Amino acid sequence: MATDQHAASSAQRQPHELDERQKSLAFFTVLIAVVLEVADSTIINTALPAIRSGLDASAAAMQWIVAGYLLALGALLLLGGRLGDAFGHRRLFLGGVAGFIIASALCGLAQTPTQLVVARILQGSAGAMMGPQTMAIVQLLYTPLERVARLAWFGMIIGLAAIVGPIVGGLLIELNLFGLGWRLIFLINLPIGLFALLLGRSTLPRADAAHHGLAIDLVGAALFAAGFGIMLLALIQSEGQLDWRAALLLLGTGLVLVTLGWRRATRRSAAGQAVMVEPTLFALRSFRWGLIASMAFTSASIGFLMIFAVSLQQGLGLDPLGTALIHIPFGLGVMAGVGFLVPRLLPRMGRVLPMIGGTVMTIGITVVLTLIGGGADRGAALIAALGLAGIGFGTLSGPLGPIAVSDVARVHAGTASATLRTAQQIGGAFGIALVGTAYFSLGGQDPAMPLQGLLPGGITVALLLAIATFSVSRLPADLFGKRRHSQAD
Structure with missing residues (x-):
């Protein structure tokens, strides 16, 4: 009884008043939300054939079942972050989780492709309310250096959830509990979410x-949501229903809207009015270069995992199941990099560690793609190369989140988190478009595609990783020293 009362009272206390056990429970809670959000973007892939058969869905509907979630998530992340800053991260997090549960139930109960697409858009919208609060809550709970070990887990969890998602999806469909088939991949969210x-x-x-009472710039929210949504639509659909002219037109339109939103935010910030994106964040060298590095890294990693x-x-x-299982050495390498190397070495090595991680990941991916191009689908060399690439992945991605927000004032925690996540969403879409174009268009579509397409695809991945590594080199040498509210290069 006393323990329950003690746990319940923590919700009424300020972050600095919580003990380590209470902070760990809060951290575990947000990790669950991270798994739900990320896994639902990949678990769908394994289930698409069963959904198409069960709902008699068209190819276009299949695209929208996947893309609708990603579009809503990417377009509304900034609004979700700002709402968290204005009305409290706890409130928005709990509301987002509740919305995610309801939307997942609607997905599992859908009787037509249209119903499933709409439910997936609602699911992505709820994820956009829930997602930015996860990193913001961790930022509120821990000091910048303490966040290294905590936020580094986000990189590992995101990577593993993306890899495990298709495996779990395949197993759930194979089990076919209660005859539910593919619907289980959505209904499983109900007990976890509750x-x-x-x-x-x-x-x-x-x-x-101090976090309450911030106003919301609805016009700015609409500009950024429309702009990022249109840009993501162009990138996601560029290999599908849109030709290159239409894709470029949409990209240009989205860029114009985002530019208008940025100019509006700059003017309103100078006048002391509410803004959707906080321009002062980009005056922080750690945030600016950390965001660029995260975007380039996400492009490279998503592109690599796709062509692999x-x-x-x-x-x-x-x-599909055999393919998913081959990802296990990569996942174990990510765990080793994030869970073991980053907490121990980052405080001492600073930006040198993620720079080494980017180099190691590039070497590992080069070896992996070379082996695959030569016809190897298993063996000790491939396992070792995948493990090496995973370690590089972990030691590069793990520090990026803590580094990017290390100098951000806590009052802007949600906005900073949402801005970072939006950049990652766009980076992922860019990775699919850029690496996918190099792999499929330049490599051809014939059975020899691994030999022809992996070279241009791999070069594109390596260039993106080079951008990420260079961006890390531009970070402050003293990553977690005294606060740098504004720095110029």
């Missing part, structure tokens, strides 16, 4: 009073 909701109500601290999986299946003939 657990996170109940745990969050008793463990998450309330935001400081496609080559194994279409080029070497592996089935």
Whole structure:
């Protein structure tokens, strides 16, 4: 009884008043939300054939079942972050989790492709309310150096959730519990989400009073949401229903809207009015270069994982489950990099560690793609190269989140988190478009595609990783020293 009362009271206390156990429970709660958000962007891939058969869905509907979630998530992240800053991260987090549960139930109950697309858009919208609060809550709970070990787990969890998602999806469909088939991949979110909701109500601290009362710039929110949504639509659909002219037109339109939103934010910030994106964040060298590095890294990693999986299946003939299982050495390498190397070495090595990580990842990916191009679908050399690439992935991605927000004032925690996540979403879409174009268009579509397409695809991935590594080199040498509210290069 006393323990329950003690846990429940933590929700009424400020972050600095919580003990380590209470902070750990709060951290565990937000990790659950991260898994839900990321896994639902990849778990759908394994289920698409079953959904198409069960709902008699068209190819266009299949695209929108995947893209609708990503579009809503990417377009509304900034609004979700600002709402968290204005009304409290705990409140928005719990509301987002509740919305995610409801939307997941609607996905599982959908009777037509249109119903499923709409439910997926609602699911992405709820994720956009929930997602920015996760990193913001961790930022509220811990000091900049303490966040290294905590936020580094986000990189590992995101990577593993993306990899495990298709495996879990395949297993759930194979089990076919209660005859539900593909619907289980959505309905499984209900007990997990309810657990996170109940745990969050008793463990998450309330935001400081200074975080409340911030106004919302609705016009700015509309400009950024429309701009990023149109840009993501162009990138996601550029290899599907849109030709290159239409894709460029949409990209240009989206860029114009985002530019208008940025100019509006700059003017309003100078006048002391509410803004959707905080321009002062980009005066922080750690945030500016950390965001660029995160965007380039996400492009490279998403692009690599895509051409790796496609080559194994279409080029070497592996089935989806076999392909997913080959990702395990990569996942273990990510765990080693994030969970072991980053917490121990980053405080001492600073920006040198993620720079080494980018180099190691590039070497590992080069070896992996060379082996796959030569026809190898397993073996000690491939396992070792995947493990090496995973370690590089972990030691590069793990520090980027903590570094990017290390100098951000806590009152802007949600906005900073959402801005970073939006950049990552756009980076992922760019990775699919850039690496996918190099792989498919330049490599061709014939059975020899792994030999032809992996070279231009791999070069594109390496160039993106080079941009990420260079951006890391531009970070302050003293990453977690005294606060740098404004720095010029």
